[in-house]
Amino acid sequence: MNRQDEMEAAIAKALAQSGADETEILAFQSATALTRVANSEIHQNVAETNSVISVRAIFDNQIGTASTNRPEVDAIATAVKTAVDNAKVSPRVNDWPGLPEFPVITDDKRAAATRECTPGKRADLIHEALTLAKNNKLTMAGALETSETTVFIGNSHSGVSRSSLTDVDVNMVLMDFDSSGYAAWIGRDLNELDMTELGRRAAGKAAAGRRPQDLPPGAYTVILEPAAVADMLSFLAYVGLGALSVQEKQSFMAGHFGERLVDEKIAFWDDGTDPRTQGIPFDYEGVPKEKVVFFEKGVATRVVYDTRTAAREGGKSTGHALPAPNTHGPLPTNLFLEPGRLKLDEMIASTANGVLVTRFHYTNIEEPMRAVLTGMTRDGTFLIENGAVGAGLKNLRFTQSILDALSAVAAVGSELTLVNAFLGTCCCPALKIDNFHFTGISDT
């Protein structure tokens, strides 16, 4: 038996011996390694092996949970007993629909190159970018992470599903004394990673951004590159695209289904089954993930559900449950924005005056009902003049309703990029948006 088989057997045994009316066990087995660079040297370099086992027990509509990181059979049994004990002292809930029955899925999307990556291989890849940084007289900071994870979910009504995957996550910032450039990549297979290409992109931005200028606050046409778009869309999903926020009337979608809330060029959905994204084929209740469309031609259509929020409306889960216990309700974690027709260069060429944004930093929500966010630009903000990228700009603060921004979309980019976002991943193109509000500037 390998580690995965041992865990699956331990979960099955614990479920059989639980004694609760219903029991759910969610487990993660992971091996992760991350090499971190600052000041053009490796300054942190770590590896972790861990398991996390979470149990949800239901006893006469009383619910309790418990967790452990010890994978032994006895430890899992103890966690089950603790969850049952917690359930027995908890008052009954009124609308518990029961744990879902789900089809057992076994899924394996691991790439050998990622699984077998050594500290030496990570260092070799880092050296590729360091060499490029040195040749361009820039300083490098960044991180290269490789991981292998197996997710298990089982409950009293079904068997145990499991999904194994590998991930590669790279980010880098190349810096001069007054400018910086960012590039990042995520994928499953380390063999697909091109560190030199990433380095070239970051170096190009750092070089072009030297001697940054001030830009007065105001409303501008912006072209947001995919990292910035993904940040914006991810927060939009967080504040309003889960069923619980709609049911509690705290979402901009509540009462507005069937209405056009954003520009008709916007088609926005979640689809964990699309091979272009990363993730597992079922949610953290075991329910297979479905594609859910939020906006079609700008019209609000639907949000995502887990078992309990779906039952409140007489429906079925869309496969978007988070691990129990959670207070957010269901959330989408595999976002997609439909591409348009213009390449980034063509979007820039079509812009007389504007601002090109590489990515945002420290975005946060000010007003959930209008999806008003604030945050800063960083690592590559440029003036666009007469259809060309011009001077670098000092970092700008935006305070902007994302619904308003998506209502002022002038063009949608044609090239999709998979981005590691605030909420899972987002596969999206660049966007050109009019009347985007910058409200401040950084002094440095």
Add this chain to the structure above:
Amino acid sequence: MRELQAAVLNETQRLGASYADVRIVTTKTQSIGTKNGEVEVVTSGDECGFGVRVLFGGAWGFACSNILDMNEAVNVARTAVKIAQASATALKHPVRLTAVERGEAVYTNDYKTDPFSIPIEAKISLLLDVDKLLRTDKKIAVARANLYCRRNQTYFGSSEGSHFYQDILETGAGMSATAVDGGDVERRSYPNSMGGQCGTRGWELVEELNMAGNADRVRDEAVALLTAPICASGRTTVIIDGTQMALQVHESIGHPTELDRILGMEASFAGTSFVNPDMLGKFKYGSEIVNVTADATIPGALGSFGFDDEGVPAQRSEIITAGVLTGVLTSRETASSIGRTSNGAMRADGWNRIPLIRMTNINLLPGDRTFDELVADTDDGLYLETNKSWSIDDKRINFQFATEIAWEIKNGKLGRMLRRPNYTGITPQFWNSCDAICDAGHWTVWGTPNCGKGEPMQIAHVAHGAAPARFRDVQVGVGR
């Protein structure tokens, strides 16, 4: 535990590591939350593991595992050395650690009542009583009350011969009411947002909060906000309450004075800092009444401990003295770059993370005014309470915060309630505009249990002593 530590340290020494430390950490947690008359969360957690940090050829390596046995100890030690050897291939400045006194010690924080000893039923009952009070107005769509307790036990051993055991108990609690009417949503929280107050204390922290005694006000303010005028845009005087001041200190003093950020070690992720080492002893960070300390010795505060995670004893050190930058947060690795020794700020988020420079308790020291005096002395301005949103740039200089509520100040008196207040500023300009701070009677150390930093991400439990303070000529109502 000693045997496992010895196995690790012997193996790393055999393989040629110049330094190694091993931390074995066990963490026990319990979290309970209620929402709208039901229990939303009753959960217990148990976690354990060990992490090995080594220096080989002047470069760092770290490996860790959740399997606590001797074979795994040796394997993890070997992995840590291999990783350090790989790090050494891209090394420009070999790590040198400043000296620390070798020793053996035990630290346990003081508390009156172990929160784990309180029956879960009693905890649920307390929260449901609060929940019921919060929901007596139909416009309250969501009422929440929550509490948590955590015990963290760390066994530290190093190749320099230091061994310590640290046992820290935490408790926290809070509540919130969210009012909804049409398309408007407003929330009030007590005693703080983001989960409430927390500290290295026992059940007495929950009892002292008197959540039930504050529920009526929290509910009524949330409902009243629905029809309050929106805070207008302009420049004005603001008095900021202690809870928001805590976050203001956190974001615009705590993070920018972390020496790893200053030296560029977080450049690609959390960012760097507008502060540089040359500013020490010279830079006028704030007005003369601004005095800030890093003090991990405050009894009961969330950022207090006996030793940091590289074995340096907890300390009190000055960060800003009479408005001038006098100190930064350091580690054994970074302190030598500014000619100092570590002030004990290396902290790890559990067994599976390396220690990073983290805040401890970063405190804005109290001034000499009462709150009533401060308001009476303000002709025109706003009183801002309870954080709602926070954002600051990667150099920690341009910030913007929103609070849950504001009150107009006119002719020395608190007036109308205003909703959706926010304010923005530039860090040194803002702190230099501080012209009054309330006295020790208004000063509280507020726990901040959600400070994120590092890759892989680490969440630190830190705190900030703060009292209400006044700032002049501040931009409010951004985006209106």
